[in-house]
Amino acid sequence: IVLPGILVLSACGNNSDSNTTASSANDGIKERTIKTGIGNSEAHPQGQGMNKFKELVEEKSGGKMKVQNFFDATLGDDLKMTEALQAGTQEVTTPSTSPLVGMVPEYGMLDFPFVFNTEKEADAILDGKVGKQLLERLPEQGLVGLGYWENGFRQLTNSKHAVKTAEDFKGLKVRTMQNEVHLDAFEKLGANPTPMAFSEVFTALESGTVDGQENPMPTIVTQKYNEVQSHLSLTKHVYTPFVFLVSKKFWDGLSEEEQKIMREAAEEAGKFQRDLNRSENEKAIKELEKAGMKINEVSDQEREKMKEIIKPVNDKFAEKIGANLVDEMMTELAKVRGK
Ligand code: TF8
Known part of the structure; x- marks a missing residue:
């Protein structure tokens, strides 16, 4: 009998801060399954980063929050997965920002050719005030952005x-x-x-x-x-960067403790992913040369x-x-x- 009341309450909370009384009824860590999907393969640094995210979330939640990763666009391409997040049928994806310009037009400025010369420059913008302002455009689209990972120089x-x-x-x-x-x-x-x-x-x-x-x-x-x-x-x-996206419908139902776990895991896995991506860059050129x-x-x-x-x-x-x-x-x- 109590349950429908809570559901109504959290649905109302969607329009304002997640700071409603609903969250106090929702403390601690619950058993949850977080379904993620990406377009790249598991071998790609993005796939390795998702595996790191899974490891960290499961570790930090004492095994209560489980992450299920899907690779190779088996859940669909960037746009389709992002729409699934909006609908609440998928919890996480890390798409390129480029196909999201229909939802957040401001992301188009990251698509300007020859704007960044180095990864250091990209990090400074994405991790700084500009990147943050772009993340703030996401909640009105039913999405929560937990920071940027690296796709890289094209x-x-x-x-x-x-x-x-x-x-x-x-x-x-x-x-x-x-x-x-x-x-x-x-x-x-x-x-x-x-x-x-x-x-x-x-x-x-x-x-x-x-x-x-x-x-x-x-x-x-x-x-x-x-x-x-x-x-x-x-x-x-x-x-072009990747943006770490969480379904807002899912996010709003999480306790503060659970949100913190997600935030930290996305950030730590992101650091790992950027480093790996950068070291793969040089290796890849040699490999492809060898391949003819x-x-x-x-x-x-x-x-x-x-x-x-x-x-x-x-x-x-x-x-x-x-x-x-x-x-x-x-x-x-x-x-x-x-x-
Ligand atoms: C593209 C992007 C993709 C990623 C990922 C596979 O070319 O660079 O590689 O967004 O979903 O579409």
């Missing part, structure tokens, strides 16, 4: 030719994420961008539906794109030219997103660079 692969100059993009059919900034940027370079969900990429490359794709090194290796792509060009054209891929660098000078060509795209979206937030990011970046 590199271009294709089956046609080495891409060394801005000219070399011309006519290449490139799969992009479902994201307007990426789409427009590749169009500006003269490529033929095709937005597509991640789990369809290998087949599209294999069948020749597209000539190429772009992703960070750990993904290129673990997805074995070298089997269907001959060229790897180190364009480093954009840095033709790898080329892109000079800073050429990268500068690409940046110039894409600039109108960044400017257009900066206006759409809100120049203030973009300016704040650029000011913070200048500080990190010591300028």
